[in-house]
Amino acid sequence: MLSACFSWPDKFSVFWNHVMKEMIRLGVKSLGIVILMSAFMGGVIVIQTNAAIDSPLIPAYTVGFTTRQSVILEFAPTIICLILAGIVGSSISSELGTMRITEQIDALDIMGVNSASFLILPKIIAAVIIFPILIMYSMATGLVGGWLACQSLDNISSQTYLMGLQWYWDPFYLQYALIKTAIFAFIITSVSACEGYHASGGTLEVGRSSTKAVIYSCMTILLTNYVITQLLLL
Amino acid sequence: MIEVKNIFKGFNGVEILKDVTFTFEAGKTNLIIGQSGSGKSVLTKCIVGLLDPDRGQVLYDGRDLAAMKAKEKKAIRTEIGMLFQGGALFDSMTVIENVEFPLQMFTKMKPNERRDRARFCLDRVNIKDKDGLYPAEISGGMQKRVAIARAIAMQPRYLFCDEPNSGLDPVTAIVIDNLIQEITQEFNITTVVITHDMNSVLEIGENIMFINKGENWWVGDRNSILKTENEEVNNFVYVSKFMSQFRDQI
Numbered sequence: 001m002l003s004a005c006f007s008w009p010d011k012f013s014v015f016w017n018h019v020m021k022e023m024i025r026l027g028v029k030s031l032g033i034v035i036l037m038s039a040f041m042g043g044v045i046v047i048q049t050n051a052a053i054d055s056p057l058i059p060a061y062t063v064g065f066t067t068r069q070s071v072i073l074e075f076a077p078t079i080i081c082l083i084l085a086g087i088v089g090s091s092i093s094s095e096l097g098t099m100r101i102t103e104q105i106d107a108l109d110i111m112g113v114n115s116a117s118f119l120i121l122p123k124i125i126a127a128v129i130i131f132p133i134l135i136m137y138s139m140a141t142g143l144v145g146g147w148l149a150c151q152s153l154d155n156i157s158s159q160t161y162l163m164g165l166q167w168y169w170d171p172f173y174l175q176y177a178l179i180k181t182a183i184f185a186f187i188i189t190s191v192s193a194c195e196g197y198h199a200s201g202g203t204l205e206v207g208r209s210s211t212k213a214v215i216y217s218c219m220t221i222l223l224t225n226y227v228i229t230q231l232l233l234l
Numbered sequence: 235m236i237e238v239k240n241i242f243k244g245f246n247g248v249e250i251l252k253d254v255t256f257t258f259e260a261g262k263t264n265l266i267i268g269q270s271g272s273g274k275s276v277l278t279k280c281i282v283g284l285l286d287p288d289r290g291q292v293l294y295d296g297r298d299l300a301a302m303k304a305k306e307k308k309a310i311r312t313e314i315g316m317l318f319q320g321g322a323l324f325d326s327m328t329v330i331e332n333v334e335f336p337l338q339m340f341t342k343m344k345p346n347e348r349r350d351r352a353r354f355c356l357d358r359v360n361i362k363d364k365d366g367l368y369p370a371e372i373s374g375g376m377q378k379r380v381a382i383a384r385a386i387a388m389q390p391r392y393l394f395c396d397e398p399n400s401g402l403d404p405v406t407a408i409v410i411d412n413l414i415q416e417i418t419q420e421f422n423i424t425t426v427v428i429t430h431d432m433n434s435v436l437e438i439g440e441n442i443m444f445i446n447k448g449e450n451w452w453v454g455d456r457n458s459i460l461k462t463e464n465e466e467v468n469n470f471v472y473v474s475k476f477m478s479q480f481r482d483q484i
Contacts (some may be wrong), residue, residue: 011339103322110282110394111336112311 001194004116005124018122019129026088026123026189027130031137033087034080038071038138041079042145045070046161050153060156064146064164069173071142077177078225080138081184084131085217089192092123093213096196097206105197120193124186131185132178139177176232183228184221191217235260236281236392236424241290243276250276251287252448260391261422263415263438267429268445269470274428275396277445281426282314282394283307294392312340315385315423317395317414321377323369323384329356330365333384340388355383359413375406379413386417393418393425399434411437432471435459444470 009015049066096119099105108115143165150161192213199209236258243251250273258264266274279285281292283299292299294310302310323332333352337343343351356362359379369377378398385393395414399407415438418425427434435442439456444467446452452459452467459471460481472478 014338098325102320102325103318104324106284107316107318107322107324109284110311110314110316111339112308113339 001116004114005120007114007117009117010113015122019126022122022126023130026127027134030084030087034134034138035141038141039145041075042067042071042142043149046146046149050156060160061164061167063156064161065167067146068165072139072173072177076135076138076142077180080135081181081221082218085188085221086214089188089213089217090210092189092192093196093210094206096193097199097209100199101202101206123193124189127185127189128182132181135181180228183224187220188217191220235295237293239291241280242288243280244288250448254450256443256450258424258426259441260424261419262440263418263425263427264441265427265429265435265439266443266445267435272445273448274445278394278428312388313391315390315393317381317385317398319397319400321381323377323381325369328366328368329380332380333387336388351387355387359383375402378410382413391423393423395427397429399431
């Protein structure tokens with residue numbers, strides 16, 4: 001299926017149009033939930049880190065530093081992608097599963113359209129492009145959420161928090177997070193699309209394929225996260 | 235004309251189609267009839283190339299489908315129109331976009347030319363003022379008619395209809411049957427209709443193959459099917475009380 005999926009599109013203009021539509025559907029429409037979750041996540045990290053540090057030997061800006069590291073390295077790329085696996089993955093799988101059981105995919109095949117390439121490739125390309133952008137929004141919102149939480153704390157000023165954010169900053173952290181996100185985007189879309197594309201039976205099977213898509217995507221993301229971290233950060 | 239020659243097809247050691255041979259004639263509505271599980275759908279999938287037969291040939295006007303290269307197969311698919319049981323219209327597209335879709339994919343028509351052709355096809359199936367609606371917003375009968383419009387948009391030489399009037403009321407079912415027959419004659423298409431509806435058989439059955447246990451059991455037309463001595467065919471045709479009373483009268 002992968003070779004069929006990655007073959008040259010039947011008509012590039014139609015294909016690119018689909019990629020754009022998928023970017024809006026998979027990315028822009030998920031922006032709201034991503035921003036909301038990231039803001040609260042950043043805030044909670046600040047409050048928890050602040051509560052955990054009770055030694056006077058640990059400087060206050062550690063809160064900002066820890067928040068940055070947690071948000072950029074792990075929470076934004078991994079946790080948000082796990083959430084996107086639930087939102088986007090189930091949506092892709094159920095869409096393709098429904099198309100399969102209602103013979104829409106057969107209709108494409110009979111017309112001579114490469115259904116795998118027509119339906120799956122735009123989703124993969126759109127996700128690989130748009131997810132890193134979403135995650136950058138997530139990072140920014142997470143850090144802003146952390147800063148807002150600082151306003152409610154007595155012992156950390158905005159300046160201290162911002163100093164912590166800039167402390168020992170390595171631009172490679174951002175690259176690492178975006179590389180991870182692009183790989184996760186590929187996993188989410190390809191695993192979910194594969195489950196949906198091969199669905200058979202009735203609506204119950206479509207529901208099952210949707211659940212399996214989310215489970216397999218999440219498991220693959222967690223495993224890949226470990227491997228990528230080993231490869232890139234050690 | 236589509237010729238099916240000595241087709242065999244099995245799954246997991248079970249033979250579903252056994253030596254099926256038949257000729258589907260151009261300009262006629264050719265019917266494949268038979269009970270559920272008799273092999274109608276498998277035969278159709280073999281004919282349209284969704285399944286590869288284990289043995290045998292499918293010839294589209296002399297062109298062997300199995301021997302074709304991928305590019306040739308793709309080209310012949312543009313000559314095939316198919317009406318699916320549920321319509322199989324694309325949910326995410328409007329009525330007009332559904333009909334325009336094959337034109338957009340396989341022709342170099344300009345957008346206004348595509349729209350004109352799509353409107354012509356929709357007019358032909360008596361769908362008016364529904365361009366902007368989505369398939370979920372129109373009735374089942376209309377969906378079938380839009381699906382027919384999509385199937386004929388590319389001016390196909392071969393039209394396949396999988397149980398075209400399933401789930402429709404008798405009046406709409408006859409409308410769809412007649413529409414298929416009119417289009418077949420008007421454009422000289424080789425039409426293959428898969429059905430187990432006796433109303434369709436008697437309405438449009440110009441060339442009928444009765445398939446039973448994966449074999450070509452009987453061949454005839456809508457007149458001869460009522461007079462045949464073949465027991466299996468009679469069991470199929472006269473199973474309802476109405477038809478058995480009708481037989482007693484004739």
